[in-house]
Amino acid sequence: MIENKTTTTCENNLLVVENLSVNMRNSREKLICNLHFSIPQGEVFGLVGESGSGKSLTATVILGMLSKSLEVTSGSVKLGQSEITSLSERELRKIRGQDIAYLSQNYQSFFTPFIKVGKQFIEIIRCHTDMSKKEAKKVAIHWLDKVHLPAERVFNSFPDELSGGQLQRASIASAIMFRPKLIIADEPTTALDVLTGERILDLLCELKEELNCSILLISHDLKHIINRTNTVGVMYGGNIVEMGKTSAVVSEPIHPYTKLLLQSRLKLNKHIPHVLPTMLGEPGLVAKEGCPFSKRCPSVMKSCDKVVPVNTLNNHHFAACHLVNTEREEQYVTR
Numbered sequence: 001m002i003e004n005k006t007t008t009t010c011e012n013n014l015l016v017v018e019n020l021s022v023n024m025r026n027s028r029e030k031l032i033c034n035l036h037f038s039i040p041q042g043e044v045f046g047l048v049g050e051s052g053s054g055k056s057l058t059a060t061v062i063l064g065m066l067s068k069s070l071e072v073t074s075g076s077v078k079l080g081q082s083e084i085t086s087l088s089e090r091e092l093r094k095i096r097g098q099d100i101a102y103l104s105q106n107y108q109s110f111f112t113p114f115i116k117v118g119k120q121f122i123e124i125i126r127c128h129t130d131m132s133k134k135e136a137k138k139v140a141i142h143w144l145d146k147v148h149l150p151a152e153r154v155f156n157s158f159p160d161e162l163s164g165g166q167l168q169r170a171s172i173a174s175a176i177m178f179r180p181k182l183i184i185a186d187e188p189t190t191a192l193d194v195l196t197g198e199r200i201l202d203l204l205c206e207l208k209e210e211l212n213c214s215i216l217l218i219s220h221d222l223k224h225i226i227n228r229t230n231t232v233g234v235m236y237g238g239n240i241v242e243m244g245k246t247s248a249v250v251s252e253p254i255h256p257y258t259k260l261l262l263q264s265r266l267k268l269n270k271h272i273p274h275v276l277p278t279m280l281g282e283p284g285l286v287a288k289e290g291c292p293f294s295k296r297c298p299s300v301m302k303s304c305d306k307v308v309p310v311n312t313l314n315n316h317h318f319a320a321c322h323l324v325n326t327e328r329e330e331q332y333v334t335r
Ligand SMILES: Nc1ncnc2c1ncn2[C@@H]1O[C@H](COP(=O)(O)OP(=O)(O)OP(=O)(O)O)[C@@H](O)[C@H]1O
Pocket: 024, 031, 049, 050, 051, 052, 053, 054, 055, 056, 057, 058, 067, 069, 070, 220
């Protein structure tokens, strides 16, 4: 659908995803198409897009946990020197435990309900190290303290004796205690109230500074992505339709989908308009040929039916849209 010409040649990159495509094994339906992005060490990369756009699936490939019903049909995912798509399950387990930490919205199921949090921490630590129980407890308390929890109390509690925010913090402590190189935070605040969610994201950014790790922050909420990422990729229908330094994408969006996402944010310092901007068509309506957003795009042109090249606005900003280069001399299709 989208012809990708972007390159990812920064020496400092921790994660490099190139030309990644994922299909359903049976139907050959494309779920992810030619993804290219990279995350330098110490930076936060945001993936934003509506439900079903392929954000979590991208995370699943990076974690090497793709379901058997799906297959990687092209591309590469490199974490440091390791090519994730060709590692054995044993090698992947090691990377998942130590190099990549995964935080999901589903923090409630992170801990087994009938075992105290502290005991679960000790088991995880002793599974990866040869520490004694006493030493492992010290480590657990250290990391529970790091995520600003009353460490001793949480250590001695059952999961259902903690609030949602406390549980998410405890799951963060458990995920980061082996000092991962990459944290994948997949909608980590969806199940939390707004303020608690904001604090969790602040905490992640604080820990990133301390660990000098990278973060892949996945969200459908632009608000979270804008404030906390260096670079953002906007996904639609399994494609990254726009990518760039977050400040550039926000101040000068190119793709009509990005523009609509930005317009649909409510701004507290502005009057609420009588009619809020809306998007045409149903979420999940993806064109099979050309630009995946063309069936809903208010600026659709005849050429959008064909392969859309990824056009470069400058070194830090790309969009898979004819609007980058076209002086709009083409006829828009009227909607
Ligand atoms: N194991 C699977 N088998 C078949 N299809 C799948 C599988 N996992 C994901 N998909 C499909 O891939 C597409 C992308 O799903 P994905 O979970 O990545 O979306 P998402 O952008 O993360 O959405 P959300 O924000 O709702 O989590 C969807 O159409 C989904 O139905």
